[in-house]
Structure formats: structure tokens, C-alpha cells
Amino acid sequence: MEELVYQQLNEKVYQETMDNGLKVFLLSKPEMAKTFGIFTTNYGSIDQTFTPIGKNEKVTVPEGIAHFLEHKLFEKEDRDVFQDFTKLGASANAFTSFTKTAYLFSATSQIEKNVETLIDFVQNPYFSEESVEKEKGIIAQEIRMYDDQPDWRSFFGTIQSLYHNHPVKVDIAGTVDSIQKITKDDLYTCYETFYHPSNMVLFVAGNFEPEAMMKLIRENQAGKEFPEAPEINRSYPDEPTAVSKKENSIKMPVTTAKAMVGVKENVGELSGEELLRAELLSGMILDYYFSKSGKFYEELYKEDLIDDSFQFETELDRQFGFTIIGGDSRKPDEMAKRVKEMLHELKAESISEEDFTRMKRKKIGQFMRALNSLEFIANQFTHYHTLGVDLFDVLPVIESLSTKDADEYLQHWIKEEAISVFQVKPQAS
Template sequence: MERIYDDVLHEEIYINSYPNGLRAFVIKKKNFSKAFAGYATKYGSVDSKFIHPRTNEVVEVPEGIAHFLEHKLFEEREGNVFDRFAKFGAMANAFTSFKETVYYFISTQNFYENFEILLDFVQNPYFTDQNVEKEKGIIAQEIRMYQDNPNWKVYFNLLNALYVEHPVKIDIAGTLESIQKITKDDLYLCYNTFYHPSNMIVVVCGDVDPQKVFDMIEKMTKTKEYQKLIERIYPEEPDRINQKRIEEKLAISTPIFYIGFKDVINDLPPYEMIMKDIHTQILAEILFGKSTDFYEQLYKEGLINQSFGFEYNCEPEYSFFMIGGESKEPDRVYERILEHIEDVKKRGIDKEEFERAKKVVLGSQLRKFDNLEKLSVEFIYSYFKGVNIFEYVKEISSASFEDCQNRLKSLFDEDKSCISIVLPVQ
């Protein structure tokens, strides 16, 4: 067991590595009444094509299978896992993203009993032809529900406009057609490949005994042998966007929109990816933050409201920036944003604004350390990217004015931008 204490952040973390490749982390939070535990695999919706680590054969499975697996793991031969957690007073859940699947619980009591349940059910899949067929109907209903969700629709329409080939453009749950192709054998194949300890981590955050946590993992881990790394296969993605504008009509009162910028600077070493992310966050705050003159002007003109915000998704294989919200004139907002970016490119970034934005970004990151769930999930995301979240926070202060200027030019290219709009049904 390794102990690391961060003198700057005053955070204490314990790390344990196991021969089968599993790594476990305990972020010690003294005097916290609540505790979080997550069991995560580096396996998400984009991982539908890969080289099998034992046979070396290329395998391609139906879209949506990672999300399908997440659903099915909660079902047991004698019922479902939620009942077991409820008995010990824990709130349990899971989520599938583009790159990872995370199973977790939060509790204020009976931590070790709940932790045992987490370690147990994630390692014991129970798939039958009958329960797989039944789940197809449930997930199909979920997909239809999301198709009618304007925020979900505007988001995935944006990804369809940004990306030509990459599977990030495909709904995490898959499609109505793809889930019908999923079989029990497909689920076991993907489970045995991606739910191997060498592709997983355990993260615990709270006032718990690290040694006891690590001993429980050692005792309960079923797979003992190491597995070589899984090689994912992604299609070659061109730099260009797929389409400039996409719109749809749903039952809403006010149009909603996202404007996207496709980032073509990817496949970077971890440190460079950290700095790219930091510079983008600072730059976004300078350009579009709620304290900027630009935001204030659009707000006064009635072009945006409090829903206006931005997000940067930074992964080793793909990255994109998006900004949006509600507006009665989304195309006009798009036009104004492009004009604003060009204006800032011409006159340059203000140094005082740069320093202010750094403080805002730093404050936003530090606040995550007071929220067990946010901190733990951010830790998982960062770890699977090869990034240390504690180093990320400390590197914000080293962000340079010149690099931020260069980032403005490299990311915000009008030719690599597009807009997705959901309009009210007339």
C-alpha cells in the first residue's frame, strides 16, 4: 500500500496494486459522514470494435452493448442488487459514458457491508436468453424516451453534425435496431474482455480504513491472472465536420441549441492533454463566462437566458467544445459568437481577464474536492485518460497567457463549427 499526501491540496490518498492488474484508490476524507465507492471499467459506448486480448481476433459487437451490460449486471438469479443495497441503507446506481462504465454507491452507514455487495455483484454476471430478450424491451423504451428528450436530442444531433465516422456520434444506448442484435453470448464476450481487473479500478472516498478496503478487494477478487491491454479499433475520422446545421422539431416552448467546435488536436501525451484542457477551460471563461461583457450584452438583448453555458469534452481520441442553451434566435446567437471570436482573435486576450479566468477555473476545480461523488467520478475519468486529477489542479496556475492565445486560434475555427437546434412544433 502506498500513501501520498498532497501538501498543496491537503488531500490524502492511498493506492494499492494487485497482480491481476487491478488498482484501488482510497481518498481519505476525515470526519466526513458520507462515503462513496465506485467500481469502474474502461469500457464505454465507443468500444464496439476491438482486438480480443486472448485470441487476437478482431471483434465487432452491436452498438449499445456497454449500456446493455450496465443494466443487466444489476439483475441476479435471486432478484436485483438494489434490494441488497437498500437493506443496508445505501443509494446505489451506475452509468455508462462514451469511454467508461461506473457502478457505485453512497452511504452514511454500513459502508463495508455495502462495499462487499459492490465487489460481489460486479464480478458475478447473470445473463440468460430470457432475461436478455426482456431487457431489449426495457432499453428500447428508454431509447424512445430519449428520442423525445429535447436536451438529449440537441446534444446527439450536434455530435452527428461534428463527426463523420467516429462512434461518439452514436447514442450511448445504441439504436432500436442495434439492441435487437445483442445476445447472451455477446454480453459474456464483452464482460469477460472489458470487466477484467486489469481494465478496471476501484475508487473509495470517505472516512474509511484503507487497509480494510484493500484487504476486502484482495479477498473478493475472483480473477487472479493478468490480461494484456485491450486494443480498441476506431474508424479514421477526417478533420472536417459532417454537416453545418441540423434541426429538429419537438414539443417545447422555446428553441434550444448547441454550437460545436471540432477539436482536431488529439492523441497527445497525458501532460499535454492536461494543459490543452486547462487552456480551453480558461479561454472559454474569458470568451463566454457569465461575468463577461459579451454574456451581459446577449442577455440584455434577450438572445440568451440563464441556461446559456459551455462544456469541453477532452479525450485522447477526440475532443469537442460546445456552447448553448435556450434562445428564440439561435442562428443569430451563432452568428454573434463567431463574430465575437474573430474580434478577440484580432485584438488579443486581455491579460487581466486571463488572470481572472484562471482563478475562476481553479475555484471550480477545488470545489469538486468537497463533493465526494464529483471528486470520485472526476478521478475515474482522469485516471482512464492517464491523467492525475491532483496534478491537473496544480497545473492550472502554470497555464500561460501565450499558450491560451494559441489555443484560441487552434480550436475556434469557423470551418470546424456547426449548430444543432431543436425548435418548437408549430
């Protein structure tokens, strides 16, 4: 077991790679009442085309299968795993993103039993034809529910306008039609390929003794057999740098229109730390101009183009990246036009040293406050680890950023061919 010591943050993480390739990270916080554990596989909704373990030919599985698999792992032949956690006084959950699937729990007691339960249920799949068919109805209902939510439709509508071919444009849950094609064999194929311990990370943070916890995990893994670690061969379609649709819209039963401006990010050549620096700079710049205290936000608000729903977000990950800015507006065309103009203005803007120092201080403050959350640490540590970055190295990276970095980023960030506008319009009465 290796100790990773971060003097600046006064943190210590214990790490060990098990013989089967599973990477384990432990953050002991004796002062905390709660413990949080997350077991993550580097496999998400975009991983539709790959070479299955032990095979030579690529396959393309139905859209939404990673999310479907997440649901099915909780159901065993004789029980529902949620009940196991409830009996141990724990709260359990799971989520699927574009690039990851994670299983998690939080508890204040019986921590070792909860950790074992988490590991064991994820590493012991059970799928039957009958249960798979039953789940299709449940997930189809979930998909229809999201299809009725204007915010969700505007979010994915923007991504679909940005991307031509990349599977990031597909809803993480898939479609009602695509999930009907999922079979028990498909689930086992994906599980055996992507749920090998060597493609997974276990992070536990909270009130426990690290030596005893690592010993428990080590013995748990030693008692199981896994095939030799596969090299996972994933395949993604070629994606142009330009957006798929410059403008697109749908109609829904809303009283106020939604307008979203999407920026397609070119992340293809970025390494782990480069991706992190781009993510930090993008977030800092957007916050500086478009947060409620920002110059552009104030202009839009005074022009009566936005309301309190106005927001922005950036997601940069392996294979894709996007920024989405927008919200409700009584003048959606004008609002979108002004936001696009503002994005182009950024190239001509020069952030002063004083303002950039203020931006950095704000970012550092946000980061330090977030470190009070075990959930944030565990989730983000796992996320950054898959990108080749250490969460606790984020602080020195923020401190190293300069106005020159911001200016250079702004010059290549905004390109007209990478911008799209998506609207949710009220249905005609």
C-alpha cells in the same frame, strides 16, 4: 500499499495494484459521515470494434451494448443487486459514458460490506437469453423517452453534425433497432474483454480505516481467479478534421427554438497532461466570454438573442473532443451566426495578464470547492487516471498556465471547417 501525499492540498491517497492488475485508491476522510465507492472500467459506448480476449479477429458489436451491459450486471439469477445495497443501508447507482462504465454506492454504515457487495456483483456476471430479451423492452422505452427530450436531441444532434464516422456520434444507449441485435454471447464477449481487473479502477473515499479496507479488498481479490491480463486492442474509424454537416436541424413540439454551435476538437496527438491543459484553457476561456458575467454573453443578451437557458460545455477524452455552446432563442439563425462570429473573434482577442490572473483564481476556487465533494473526487480521480493524469496534480497545472498558453491555444482552437450549427425548430402549427 503506497502513500501518495499531496502537501499543497493536505491530502493523502493510498494506492495498491492487486496481483490481478486491479488498481485500488483509498482516500480516508474520518471527519465525513458518508463513504462513497466507485468501481470503474475503462470501457464505454465508443468501444464498439475490438479484438475479443483469446481471439485474433476484430468484431463489431451492436451500438449501445456498454450501456446494456451496465443494466444487466445488476440482475442476478436469484435477485436484483439494488436490494442488496438497500438492506445494507446504501444507495447504489451506475452510469455509462462515451469511454467509461462505473458502478457506485454511498453509505454511512456497514462500509466494508458495501464495498464487498460492489466488487462482487460487478465481478460476477449472469446473463440469460430470457433476461436479455426482457431488458431490450426496458431500454427501448428509455431510448424513446430521451428521444422526446429536446435538450438531449439538440446535444446529440450537434455531435452527429460534427462527426462523420466516429462512434461518439451514436447515442450512448444505442438505438431501438441496434439493441434488438444484442445477444447473451455479445454481453459475455464484452464483459470478458473489458471487465478484466487490469482494465478497472476502484476508488473509495470517506470514513474508514485505510489499512483494514485495503486488506479486505486484497483478500477479496485473492479469493477469485482471473485469466492472464489481456492487452485490449480497440479500433476506431478514421475521422476527418472537418465537420460532417455545417448546418442541420430537426423539428419537435417546442415553443422556442434551440440553436447549438458545435466545435470539433482535434485531440488525436494530445497526451494526458496536454489534454488536461487544453481542457482547462477551453473551460477558462469559455467561462470568461460566455458565462453570465462574460463580455459575449452580455452582448447576446442585450441583442435579445439568448435567455437564461444559454450554456456551454467542453468534453475532451481519448479519441474525441467537442465544445457545444447555445440554448433557446427566438432568433436561432441570428444567435448561431453571432456565436460563430464571436468564436472567430477570439483569435484576435488578447487576454490581459490581470484578466488571466482573475480567470485562474476563479478556476482554482471552483476546483477547491469541488474537492469538498467525495463524489467529485472519486469520479474525477478515476476519469483523469485513465488519461494518465492525477486529479491532485490539477491545481499546480492551473497555476502554471500563462497568457501565452491561452493565446497559443486560441490560435489553433477555432477553425471554420470545425464548426457546425444544429437547431431544434418548432413544428409548424
